[in-house]
Amino acid sequence: MIELLKLCGFSAQEIDAELPRVEKAFKKLGITDEDIEIGKQRLAKYFDVEFKGVRKALRLCVMEFVNGVVAKEAGKKKVLAGFMAPGLDIVGSAAVSKSGEVFSAHHSWAFLLVASRIFDKAVPVLEAAERKWLKAGAVAHCANVKSFLGEFALDLVSKPDLIITSGYACETAPKTLDLLHEFFNIPLCCYDTCQDMDLSEDRYATKRAVDLSAKSIRKLVERIQDIVDFEITDKMLWEVINARGKMRIASGKVRKLVESSDPLPVSSTNDALWACLNTLTMSIEETDEAVDAINIFYEELKERVANGQGVVEKGAPRVLTYCPPNYPDPTPEYIIAQSGIAVVATSFGTSLPEEKLYPLPKTGLKDPYEAMALGRQRTASNQNLRQRNRMIIEECKRLNVDGVLDRYHIGCRALAGDALLLEEAVKKELGIPVLLMEWENFDPRMYKQGGFERRLDVFKSMMTRKSG
């Protein structure tokens, strides 16, 4: 266990202090000595744990997981759990920065990262959800939602005082949280905005959707204030937004370095770690630690780039992926790198510059709720099909990619519907190969090595032939 925690960036002193809590949390998950061994092997294989920056980021995720499991036992008086709830990362961070008695978690990604990506133990959690109301089989409910339900079904996490979701990005999340409310008697808050954005050729954000979203998040904050019993001021929210802004800048530097380097300096197996870090509802102090981790990682990567080291050959075909990596299972990303394909970006990481949004005041935004709402609209994943395809095509041009791995998350029927249209648009506009692939972002059971490798080989040869 101690070795594992060291691989996850815990210092000797910290291990002394935290070991009982970590053991308690791991025991609840059913982690055995054999699992610890497996975990160490997987950490060494799938994460670049020789990088201090990676270890520091892993530490924050493990701590989040442990805190989530033992929150109430550790004396947290109020627990908030959000799922598919953009904005809660900021509101929750403001709450935990103000009071040590509050714990807030967003998504189950820390859980997935530790329980599955490290220990390969997601399947029983997903199966527990399938014994409740979410289905495998032809319905194939999203495994992301299953991971959230499974945690409750198996009593792995502290029962929250409020569960929170939104209608922004997913329709199964509100339904599931409604059922959790009904059957587990957990208070629920859902916020939303309108989806029918009136977007023009050169504008990607709609003031109407932003205003409605801001109003709805404000109501969420009022509800949270009732629970935690203190006020969440605009000033507190701005402090978090600014702290997270530093994190975004640090992540941006890493992304730029990765996408501009040849050979690709780091495997995309690490991407889930950074994505997870981004969803955590850390206090401002912890956010600073996350910024520190990312900056250290950046310096380490720069050195690797300077030495000409990489995880694929120099000149390997460069690829943009539609959906992000599989969160609980690093194997597919690992195999992609083994196949000699360089994943340089995912469309979900694509974000719009300010000038592409609606005209903003020159003095900057004054309302933190508008800032939160606008932040969501900046990302490709929150755009409608036309705007998203335009963003992806622009990104492909900018990154000079050789192909698009058009993997679509089967758990989301809205998103899956776009895959064929994206393929068509990329082929028409850019004439580069597109590999269309059924994909489950959150279910390790979906991965079938033989077929996957074969398809990647064909995809690679198409890209090589074209550029050769």
Next chain:
Amino acid sequence: MIELLKLCGFEEQEIESELPRVEKAFNKLGITVEDIERGKQRLTKYYDVELKGVRKALRLIVRELVNALLVRDEGVKKVIYGFMAPGFDLLSSALVTKSKDVCSIHHSWAFQIVVGCIFGKIEPILEEAERKWLKAGIVAHCANLKTLVGPIALGLYPKPDLLVTTGLLCETSPKTVDLFHELYDIPVWYVDACQDRTCGEYPEPSKRVASSAAKSLKRLAERIQEVVGFEITNDMLLEVQDAKGKLNKAFGRIRGLIGSSAPLPLNPAHENIWMCLNVLALSIDGITEATEAVDTLYEELQERVAKGLGVVEKEAPRVLATLPMGQTDPRLEYLACEVGIAIVATDRNLEVSTKETSEDPYMKFGIAMQLGAMHMPPGMRIPLIIEGCKKLNIDGVLDRFHVGCRAVAGDALVIESAIKKELGIPVLVLEWENFDPRVYNREEYKRRLEVFKAMMVKRTV
């Protein structure tokens, strides 16, 4: 063709005048002589076409499809299409009653019955949609939507002047309609209401939901007025609501008779026809014809019940099915009868009653929309199903879930667990697609229905 039209309730004189139009429409669908033969066989096998009421209802449905397919050829000026759009039928009926220059198509239900249930030819339509953006495979997008995308993509349905959907029931429909807007340049409109009803309010409808639905539907009416160029008055809507009220009473009598009779007097596959009639964009005259058809059938069924005739044995176990009957394929309901199971009702038709009412037609819609099981969250839908089971003295629940709808599929296990706990009767959880005949597996379904029947019989003996 003539024989087929007779089976569908067309009179000699009408056949003479309508035949060229029907042939033109069927040609458009690619219906061959062999298809006509198969259609006749399927009509005779799956539907009680010896009953005049059934034939009259089928006639209205065939006529609706023919009208929709020929609408542009026949110079109709404005076409409005609604999909997964409760409330749209109300506005549609007012529109087509007022003007012959407007055609309104609601859902693909007539298309599904004629092309799917009668001719057994829906698969190429679904496949066409799958070549566009809706998927088969593990994603398994809802085949109902495929019957919207397929006909428009194939040019069978006219390009509408306005395409309407709602967020009231389905999330894939708004997404699909948005893509029609993007890719086919079709103007679109959405109706919506808040979804968060509190279970503590059960069985009363929420005023907040009603007023938000009413407000949104009113905005749709304003948009439609711009398209058609005339006003849709409250009086026009109240007149439609009045006519539809009579139709619903007629349905109620039939469902009451079926629910209280043993043996079951009619194959449950017919339920799909009534549901279709209820959503068609019929003029007030058309609604009156539909009411007459249903009343005729009621008389005929009464006679059948009086003679003790039925489609299963008198002692057959009585089952309540979840979700509507197969909408493109009558075989599962037919098979249930073959196995000897009497499906006496579906939860789709269960409703709570309320004293809440309004003089405003939009508010009336907002209230009525909340009374049925399909619009309820599970916390409300389940007590309604349990009350329905008790009232109908049900022996088991066919808890089939539509794989195309992840929201509704999520309720199946929860319903099973509640029924078993509250009523202790057998529940058959069945993976199913309401709109895709490709999922039908006779041997598997038969085996499972036989086990289900044995469990119910064992319990009651």
